[in-house]
Amino acid sequence: MAGSALPVVRHTLRRSRVGMAGWSVGLIAASLLYLPIYPSMGATGDLEAVVSSLPSELVTTLGFASISTGAGYAQATLFGLLGFVLLTIAAVGWGAAAIGGEEESGALELTLAHGVTRLQVALEAALALALRLAAVCGMLLVTVLVLNGPSQLGLTPSHVAAGTVALYLLSLLSGLAAVAAGAGTGSRTGSVAAGAGIAVLGYAFNALGHQAEATRWLRHFSPYTWAFDPAPLANGFGNGAWGxxxxxxxLCGVLVLVAAVGLSRRDIR
Amino acid sequence: MEDALELRDLTKVYGSLTALDRVSLSVPPGSVVGVIGPNGAGKSTTMRLILGLIRPSGGTAVVLGTEAWRSGPSLRRRVGYLPGDLKLDGGATGRDTLRYFGLISGPVDERFRNELVERLEFDPSRRVRTLSKGNKQKLGLVQALMHRPELLVLDEPTSGLDPLMQREFLALVREAKAAGQAVFLSSHVISEVQHCADHVAVIRQGHLVRSARVAELRDEAPRSVRLELDAPLTAGQAEALRQAGLAFRAADDPPGPLRPGDAVTVVEGQVSGSPVALLGVLSRLGLVDVVIEEPDLEQAVLGLYGQAAPVAEGGHHGR
Structure with a gap:
């Protein structure tokens, strides 16, 4: 049966070619929008002048504290903002479509009536999501590395890789939350809510946690903080980034487990 | 020989609603069993239980010797399923769809798959969302049949098919039966299954209300009889007709409307079972015309739909 391994993954990837290309183009466009203007914005100190005129709480909330450095600029504009938003939307969209969307549309029923186990379908849905996000993040990594020199960002390639991995895992977490919610409930709306909820709460907890000492504890519960607080673009995998x-x-592993168990135990709608 | 499908007291309860109540029946290899019933009777629930998509609240569905809910993927590779509410990925082409289902079902003989595509006149190059209901149904049928499964579970298989394609489908079912495959199919009208099914199970509100061979049903089904006579019916003749099994209005009822020609009396009634006994009586009447229609299975089944009490014991097919 060579050539028939991972049928759901293969079918999903085949069906997502257009989507993957679209999200890649989106991330390349976002990179081209921000990174090339760094020399005239961040590096000249103009932007820093504007930032220093803002209340310091707002600056840290927005993640603009080190915006005058190449790593800080790329983090504040691309990795921590537009790239994060785009990848989260892609991840949640794919994650919600994987099981919740398929079940709500009725298409999952026919797949499960064939020679697959539910465990396999859940695991393959998670793997297909991880692979698609990896492909799109790979495009982002290449784009940033290409623009690094011309845009005078001065980023260390391995640090760009670390920042990309952090962003990848962060979006994967939201996507898997959507997969798990879909596997547990069979609802597309529920899947989107779970995935988007993780992303929005993570971002909000990080932002609020930066604003005051009293709310600082919120950051302990923010995946966004876990991923980006060690500033992987500046420090690579060190500075607590690995942790x-x-x-x-x-958590991604836990969500995959939740998805597998959730789909295995219930009636398909 | 072991049954391809055996339902034992199969029950499915959703909250306070009993969708299926202790249904038992069996489908031996090489036989075709049709389950009929009005919408919402429990036909689709039965089929989803057979595929292990939902878990029985009671009883079991034994498919090819294995309990459906606990079965693994190897069992479902030996089953072909057409859902009643067929939903497919609209963006994929028919070819993509068949390739995908080919990967996750039993080994597919490509020659046979192509033959099915041709016989059903299906165009696999088009995207699913551009297909009409009938063409989507053809795609559903091809994916159910293409790996020559030992058991076919087809929910409303002819829905959306034009009469020509319905005929082709019936031919495919007959071939499957001849090849020893078991077929379990559903419809809300018996006319769709009576030409291919050996046995019919009638379900209504989750209960199996009748389980019989098609021939049996045909024997019992009422046939409409219409007699045109050249003279009024005498009491003796009326009695003779009743003795021969014809149920009709009382003899002193006003006769049917007068029509041009010789007929002065029209007798309309129904005979259940064989009309042969009637023929002897008819030969002694002054007949102008006689019409004995085909047995009306639809009528027989509609009678069952209205029947309140379920059969005490689950029907057993094909023994």
Whole structure:
């Protein structure tokens, strides 16, 4: 039966070619929008002048504290903002479509009536999501590396890789939350809510946690903080980045488990 | 020989609603069993239980010797399923769809798959969302049949098919039966299954209300009889007709409307079972015309739909 391994993954990837190309183009466009203007914005100190005129709480909330450095600029504009938003939307969209969407449309029934186990379908849905996100993040990594020199960002390639991995895991977490919710409930709306909820709460907890000492504890519960607080674009995998990534990866594993168990135990709608 | 499908007291309860109540029946290899019933009777629930998509609240569905809910993927590779509410990925082409289902079902003989596509006149190059209901149904049928499964579970298989394609489908079912495959199919009208099914199970509100061979049903089904006579019916003749099994209005009822020609009396009634006994009586009447229609299975089944009490014991087919 060579050539028939991972049928759901293969079919899903085949059906997502257009989507993957679209999200890649989106991330390349976002990179081209922000990174090339760094020399005239961040590096000249103009932007820093504007930032320093803002209340310091707002600056840290927005993640603009080190915006005058190449790593800080790329983090504040691309990795921590537009790239994060785009990848989260892609991940949640794919994650919600995988099981919740398929079940709500009625298409999952026919797949499960064939020679697959539910465990297999859940695991393959998670793997297909991880692979698609990896492909799109790979495009982002290449784009940033290409623009690094011309845009005078001065980023260390391995640090770009670390930042990309952090962003990848962060979006994967939201996507897997959507997969798990879909596997548990069979609802597309529920899947989107779960995935988007993780992303929005993570971002909000990080932002609020930066605003005051009293709300600082919120950051302990923010995947966004875990991924980006160690500033992987500036420090690579060091400075606690590994730890944060490991926690996110662990949660991803838990969500895959939840998805597998959730789909296995219930009636298909 | 072991049954391809055996339902034992199969029950499915959703909250306070009993969708299926202790239904038992069996489908031996090489036989075709049709389950009929009005919408919402429990036909689709039965089929989803057979595929292990939902878990029985009671009883079991034994498919090819294995309990459906606990079965693994190897069992479902030996089953072909057409859902009643067929939903497919609209963006994929028919070819993509068949390739995908080919990967996750039993080994598919490509020659046979192509033959099915041709016989059903299905165009696999088009995207699913551009297909009409009938063409989507053809795609559903091809994916159910293409791996020559030992058991076919087809929910409303002819829905959306034009008469020509319905005929082709019936031919495919007969071929499957001849090849030893078991077929379990559903319809809300018996006319769709009576030409291919050996046995019919009638379900209504989750209960199996009748389980019989098609021939049996045909024997019992009422046939409409219409007699035109050249003279009024005498009391003796009326009695003779009743003795021969004809149920009709009382003899002193006003006769049917007068029509041009010789007929002065029209007798309309129904005979259940064989009309042969009637023929002897008819030969002694002054007949102008006589019409004995085909047995009306639809009528027989509609009678069952209205029947309140379920059969005490689950029907057993094909023994």
């Amino acid at each position: 944060g990534m490991a926690v996110i990866l662990g």
